[in-house]
Amino acid sequence: xxxxxxxxxxxxxxxxxxxxxxxxxxxxxxxxxxxxxxxxxxxxxxxxxxxxxxxxxxxxxxxxxxxxxxxxxxxxxxxxxxxxxxxxxxxxxxxxxxxxxxxxxxxxxxxxxxxxxxxxxxxxxxxxxxxxxxxxxxxxxxxxxxxxxxxxxxxxxxxxxxxxxxxxxxxxxxxxxxxxxxxxxxxxxxxxxxxxxxxxxxxxxxxxxxxxxxxxxxxxxxxxxxxxxxxxxxxxxxxxxxxxxxxxxxxxxxxxxxxxxxxxxxxxxxxxxxxxxxxxxxxxxxxxxxxxxxxxxxxxxxxxxxxxxxxxxxxxxxx
Numbered sequence: 246x247x248x249x250x251x252x253x254x255x256x257x258x259x260x261x262x263x264x265x266x267x268x269x270x271x272x273x274x275x276x277x278x279x280x281x282x283x284x285x286x287x288x289x290x291x292x293x294x295x296x297x298x299x300x301x302x303x304x305x306x307x308x309x310x311x312x313x314x315x316x317x318x319x320x321x322x323x324x325x326x327x328x329x330x331x332x333x334x335x336x337x338x339x340x341x342x343x344x345x346x347x348x349x350x351x352x353x354x355x356x357x358x359x360x361x362x363x364x365x366x367x368x369x370x371x372x373x374x375x376x377x378x379x380x381x382x383x384x385x386x387x388x389x390x391x392x393x394x395x396x397x398x399x400x401x402x403x404x405x406x407x408x409x410x411x412x413x414x415x416x417x418x419x420x421x422x423x424x425x426x427x428x429x430x431x432x433x434x435x436x437x438x439x440x441x442x443x444x445x446x447x448x449x450x451x452x453x454x455x456x457x458x459x460x461x462x463x464x465x466x467x468x469x470x471x472x473x474x475x476x477x478x479x480x481x482x483x484x485x486x487x488x489x490x491x492x493x494x495x496x497x498x499x500x501x502x503x504x505x506x507x508x509x510x511x512x513x514x515x516x517x518x519x520x521x522x523x524x525x526x527x528x529x530x531x532x533x534x535x536x537x538x539x540x541x542x543x544x545x546x547x548x549x550x551x552x553x554x555x556x557x558x559x560x561x562x563x564x
């Protein structure tokens with residue numbers, strides 16, 4: 246049972262060494278590990294995109310856990326790397342990556358379950374297999390899963406992916422919506438895929454969750470949005486105006502759009518007091534949780550305090 250008001254971090258990432266070794270010997274996945282500077286760790290590039298510095302704390306659990314002890318954080322929800330979603334590859338490859346990653350993350354964290362609990366990665370290219378994987382991992386003590394904004398042109402809330410939502414709804418699972426880099430060629434400069442594209446991807450997928458009526462269909466799923474919900478909280482006035490003007494916006498909803506924003510949860514990885522105040526004003530302080538995105542370059546470390554994480558994880562931590 247989680248202790249109320251325990252210092253927490255709902256947004257952090259870890260890569261078990263077993264997964265890295267699997268990637269190095271798996272010919273169907275293009276993986277490059279390149280040292281670009283003598284004063285930095287090697288950069289990991291998966292499938293020719295999404296390069297990042299593979300800092301020691303990504304793969305060294307003792308160093309990772311030590312950082313949390315020193316920061317006084319009593320609970321972290323640990324996610325796989327979004328770079329390894331590999332939704333664009335054949336479904337059987339995604340299923341193997343998910344199995345290897347989830348097994349390794351489970352085994353690394355199992356001796357430390359009071360302080361670290363895993364979120365699974367799912368092979369969303371095969372929604373039925375993804376639903377089975379979520380069910381299996383919930384049985385093993387996972388809190389839920391980290392999921393991308395969608396697969397190809399399908400968004401995470403599209404009907405094709407409802408099998409995952411059915412499990413999440415029935416099990417009270419966390420679905421942590423985490424973006425990938427935006428692929429618009431106009432943004433391929435000045436770090437815009439990360440600075441603007443990442444929150445844009447969250448905004449698009451989350452707005453669809455709200456307007457599609459999916460949150461009414463699956464009220465038991467616990468949706469957590471990365472990076473403060475992207476641009477969605479800031480633009481809720483526009484969406485509310487669309488609700489008042491266009492039946493196409495209001496027709497599927499049982500409540501106003503703002504009410505659905507207040508059903509979801511948000512990390513506070515924003516680096517801006519003004520942005521954080523706006524988020525809290527829109528969704529309520531009880532929906533904004535401490536997060537860090539550690540150990541990526543753009544991490545908010547140590548995380549700012551947030552609301553009691555018990556409302557998000559609920560029964561999932563009682564296993």
